[in-house]
Amino acid sequence: MTTTDLLARCAQLVDIPSVSHDEAAITDFIESELRAVPWLTLDRVDHTLVARTTFGRDRRIILAGHTDTVPANNNDRARIDGDVLWGLGSADMKSGVTVLLELARTVDAPLVDVTYIFYECEEVASQHSGLLKVEKARPELLAGDAAVLAEPTSARIEAGCQGAMRVAVTMTGERAHTARPWMGTNAIHRLAGVLERVAAYKERRPVLNGCEFREALQAVHVEGGVAGNVVPDRAVVTINHRYAPDRTTDEAFEHVRSVVADALGPNDAVELRDAAAPAPPALDHPLLADLVARVDAPPMAKLGWTDVSFFANRGTPATNFGPGDPNVAHSANEHVQRQEIERVHAALEGLLTTGAA
Amino acid sequence: MTTTDLLARCAQLVDIPSVSHDEAAITDFIESELRAVPWLTLDRVDHTLVARTTFGRDRRIILAGHTDTVPANNNDRARIDGDVLWGLGSADMKSGVTVLLELARTVDAPLVDVTYIFYECEEVASQHSGLLKVEKARPELLAGDAAVLAEPTSARIEAGCQGAMRVAVTMTGERAHTARPWMGTNAIHRLAGVLERVAAYKERRPVLNGCEFREALQAVHVEGGVAGNVVPDRAVVTINHRYAPDRTTDEAFEHVRSVVADALGPNDAVELRDAAAPAPPALDHPLLADLVARVDAPPMAKLGWTDVSFFANRGTPATNFGPGDPNVAHSANEHVQRQEIERVHAALEGLLTTGAA
Structure with missing residues (x-):
């Protein structure tokens, strides 16, 4: 459990505009938060930031999230109402990015090495994807045994993708x-x-x-x-x-x-x-099976396409797991529940600190 | 029968470009041909020319044709090959205009009064039609007991229009x-x-x-x-x-x-x-019935829309009758047969000079 107010942190990210092709400011912000973290090595390719631990663990997990959003729809400012945050990107996927940023900042001794990836241009034609740019410039930064994409899944495991x-x-x-x-x-x-x-x-x-x-x-x-x-x-x-x-x-x-x-x-x-291309569920991989065990709801199939496919088709088993309802993504009433952010944070923190050996 | 070479006359008209909205030159040419004709009264509304006889006959027939063409399709110059004239507008409808111009120039004592109309902008949206402009500026010029549109019909009567x-x-x-x-x-x-x-x-x-x-x-x-x-x-x-x-x-x-x-x-x-709107065949009108009797082939229905509708819907029975195959109109291989021009000329000349009393 964290004492950080993750809903407020997410609101902070929502208030940094980052429509696709305009991710410089939000990437600068994330970089500034992580620059002084002693257990991380930072690499940046354009507006994609890769932050890695290098403890020499047996396994490495990739935790990835895109920083861009679709264009605003009269919802470009964050608004917190009780335990709900409204605003562009709150579900897709600044709440997921909030979780990854919090883990990167605070988990100082994970039992697996971790590669955090904050990448640009997921919401536009795939040729612009920050993941592709990293693959071209620094392919070794994408190495890992398994990957979790913190795409909105209402804090359930949505396995693979169609x-x-x-x-x-x-x-x-x-x-x-x-x-x-x-x-x-x-x-x-x-x-x-x-x-x-x-x-x-x-x-x-x-x-x-x-x-x-x-x-x-x-x-x-x-x-x-x-x-x-x-x-x-x-x-x-x-x-x-x-x-x-x-x-x-x-x-x-x-x-x-x-x-x-x-x-x-x-x-x-x-x-x-x-x-x-689609991606298989791959839930039998030990790292992903461990994650499944930490989530109450049974895993479901991901019906949409996500960058889980990017990793799966390069040999890295991957799954979707993040806060936010995918059905409100890209809509004017996009929002996220505090509880979902906290549940995703708790599950991933548990995976890094008490499982995944 | 005329001694004029109507195919050569038609070639002359084809060689005056007159794509819709650019009918000044061809209208000037027709006006210059008719200006000195003693039995005609000329009126011009923009690029529509109305030439009328005023003998005080019991009946008046309108003979009308548009001077504009669709855009050229590598066929903007006239080419005569034997008894066939090739070129833009040869069928639709400078061969018909050739017949009307010849009748206007030569029939000095028709048994019915005749209103020859050479009008602009038939091949474009109807709001530009020269007939509409005349109706607005000089509606009395459109008065008549019946009308013949010299649209291409392969020298058959094509009655009314759908x-x-x-x-x-x-x-x-x-x-x-x-x-x-x-x-x-x-x-x-x-x-x-x-x-x-x-x-x-x-x-x-x-x-x-x-x-x-x-x-x-x-x-x-x-x-x-x-x-x-x-x-x-x-x-x-x-x-x-x-x-x-x-x-x-x-x-x-x-x-x-x-x-x-x-x-x-x-x-x-x-x-x-x-x-x-459609137009009924109206072949029982005496002037049109007389024309039908002068054409060997039995009348057919006009399946396309023509300005026969313009006249019919203003109370003037009208029909289509002109040289040229409607199936080659608007095509790169547009052409017309000498014989069809001469047959249409002969039938209309007969109507004006020996019938229609």
Whole structure:
């Protein structure tokens, strides 16, 4: 247990604006808090700060959190009301960062070595990610036996993460004047078959490591049309697919293709636009199993995508565990409960100081 | 029969560029050709020229053609190959304008009074139409008992015209994260029901005045989507409807609404975006019946929309009759046959000089 008022500390971080690409100030603040801590070695790559212990323990755990937020939504100032903190980033994920910062500042003799990572640009296209910059500049800083991402999970273990991909389905046709449509083929009409199949999709719910994943297939964009009096020869629907970690990205893409295949003709196309790989729960790793034992609620599957995937796909088992309700992240009424911050802090402090040997 | 080489005359007009909003030069040319013609009274409203005979005949016929073209498509210069003229506007509708100009210049004693109208801006939004400008500035110039639009019809009578409307169908839903789509409702998925019904539409083919119309219902534009990871709460499909002149615009709109009604929920909307009214065939009018008798091929229905509607909806029976294949209008290989120009000229000359009393 800490005597620090973690809700107030979190409010302090919320009051330092840090929308993606603007993390200099908050990283400076964290660096200033940790610079004098004798058991930490600090390295900074742009606006990502890595603080490591180097006790020569058998194992090393990575505790990571991003410092950036999405843009404000009339909620850029912190407001504490009883045991609730309101404000941008309070859940996603300055409360998690608060916990990591507190542990880094106070846990002077962990039983495992710890790498704390405070990184920039998680809320934007992955090419900007601070983790990628560190990997490029100082890959050795990312070494570890397991990783915990303090993403908002309502203080539960949310294990692994589902993959996410976007697939573009392009339907073709032949232009004609709308007064003589029988001279052509309407590509927008041909979308009906694709949308029907996607709308009727029955998702899998595979259980892995005791965690039930739940896949999803959703059209997220549609466009088509040439002019107000022309039968259109092209229409494109973009489909977002979330897939459990028992499938590879290739397998998941083939699955999406098979769902819409019957609606396609020889000139239509199904293309993978982008993909972020899934991560398995990995709860059988000793460090993560120890953490699971310290949390009352049973672990659940992470349905969204997080940087757990970044670590898992580089061979480091990882899980999500942080304060804050993921359902209020990115919303105007984002907030976090004091109790959740304290529970996450207690579990991780316990892992570092009494377990994990 | 004329001794003028009408194909060469048409080439002359094709070589005067007159893309919509740029009709000054071609109107100047036509005005210069007609200024000295003793049996004509000329009036000009911007770049629309009205040339009238004033013999005090019992009836007055309007012969009208637009001077503008769509933008060039590597076909802005006239090229004559045997009895075919290639080039922008050759079919739509400088060959028709050639016929009207020849009649105006040469028919010195018509049995009906004639109002020749050479007007600007037919190929763009109707608000720019030269006919509307004349109606506003000099409405008396548009008076007449019947009207012939020399639009391309392959030298056949294409009677009346179908109406055209665009209807926007907006489907609604509820946003959610694509990793938890069951928290929302996907508006793009809900489009499937609308598109199915439009694609399966069986059109009416009503026969009016012996002319078979053929209606059409075509999606011409579709759009929807919020972000790559958001279940979209809005999707809009725009539908183009062509309707026969036995229905009013209100009736046709209600018909479109009824086609998609079963796919709609209480928060979805069906809105009329714009409409251009249809025109009945009106072939029983004596002047038009006389013209029909002078054309070998039986009259057909005009499936597209033309300014026949402008006249019909102001109480003047009107029909389409001009050289050029409407299917090559607006295309890179636009062209016209000498024979069609001569046949249209002969029929109209006959109407003015030997019939129509």
